[in-house]
Amino acid sequence: MAESSIPIYIMGKRYEVPESLTIMKALEYAGYRLIRGCGCRGGFCGACATVYRVEGDPRLHFALACQEVVQPGMYLVQIPFFPAERAAYKLEEMQPTPAALFKTYPKLLQCLGCGACTKVCPQELDVKDYMALAMKGDIAAVARASFDCINCGLCAARCPTEQAQYRIAILCQRLYGSYLAPRSQHLDERVREIEEGKFDEAMRELRGLGVEELRQRYDAREIEK
């Protein structure tokens, strides 16, 4: 049975698209060639932030175009980039302290805690909460709470005090990763083994395999607990 089509509006223009498509596929179906606003297509990179409204409903909704399926009467536009503040810093010259965080993003202390950022986050992160942690200078807690951020920038787009929440999050993640996170001994050991050539023979063997055999090996691999 043929799939039914539904009307959607892309930047104000009406198109009929199959009802099962994601927004991203619907854009392409309508003839848009995505040069910006499209990256991993799997919900990880944050390039496809999209704002939409559905006919008859005044509320704005926010989604990732590669994940959200179209709805009839959807008016949509993509926001592949948002010009939020981006501080320049040299991580290797910084200390993982509240003072360093506030100096890099002084506006952070003006956050109102309104929650518009949390409402908009397509990853369902509690952005307001990690901003409160940032105001306390708790870098490790911000890094943990914002770990799933994909830097789409929608939080900054909605903020009444023009915060750059996702940039603050990534700074905390970098400081945490560089200075605060416990060192993984087993990773250091594995790097040493690689450098000593422990896996050279196995790599040579894998390079000689065909795609099918590689697939089977991959499927049969032992997954570390």
Ligand code: FES
């Ligand atoms: S294209 Fe990467 S999150 Fe949608």
